[in-house]
Amino acid sequence: TRTVPTPPATAPTDRLPAGSDADPWVVLDREVDARTASPAQRDASRTQGRLLVRVARRVWPSPVLDELARAVPHPHHPVALGVAAHAAGTTPQDAALAAAYHAVSGPATAAVRLLGLDPVAVHGLLANLTPELSAVSAAACPPGTSERPGSAGAHWAALPAYSSPGLDLLAERHARAGIRLFVS
Known part of the structure; x- marks a missing residue:
């Protein structure tokens, strides 16, 4: 089997040039990337996000879910969860x-x-x-955080960026283990 090398935790997470006028969904997804140090955790988040969007689009058909799926086919789980919740009317x-x-x-x-x-x-x-x-x-x-998901008016860079290096290290060790118990 062919394996794709995982970039080191220090690899840049940006996929677009700095200062680009990217789609707001791409910008938000990049903000989550920047807050997720472990490549294994980024992969797990994207897998969970993709699956959640797939299910949510069937349960709560919504233009917002369609926009996200077009802009970011494998979104991070927190982004997908927020959009799915919006589509569900919460x-x-x-x-x-x-x-x-x-x-x-x-x-x-x-x-x-x-x-x-x-x-x-x-x-x-x-x-x-x-x-x-x-x-x-x-x-x-x-109060004041009721911006439409993905809107340019939201201040994504102000999102918290809590860190847990111990969990990042455990996630990387688990990703390389011969027996994997869970994706996340």
């Missing part, structure tokens, strides 16, 4: 809440499968996180 805070829940439920489900934990107990713990997840989603959507 608010930005609903989309942020879905993202926050996804961030904790995925690892919790993996822990149940890998460690044989009691699923009811684990999901009870997740339910107890409701106040924290609500607070995180509210903080992610301060």
Whole structure:
């Protein structure tokens, strides 16, 4: 089998020349690229994003989903999630809440499968996180963040860029492992 070499984590993430008048979806996707240091995590995000757009286009047909699919055929998962939430008629805070829940439920489900934990107990713990997840989603959507997805009026460069080098290193090790348990 032929493998495509993965660029090092220090490789530039830009796909367009600086200062270009790129499609807003491409610009937003580049902002996510710049905030995702690990090539393995970028690949996983794009796989999940592509699959989410594919499903969302069937469930909630929308010109916004079509625009994203044309501009960025393999969008990052956070971009796809925001657009899918918009197509479903939810608010930005609903989309942020879905993202926050996804961030904790995925690892919790993996822990149940890998460690044989009691699923009811684990999901009870997740339910107890409701106040924290609500607070995180509210903080992610301060007043005035109701811009249409992909609009030029949004200030994408102001998006947070939190880092977790330990998780980046684990993702890279997992990508090179002989046995891979999960994509993300």
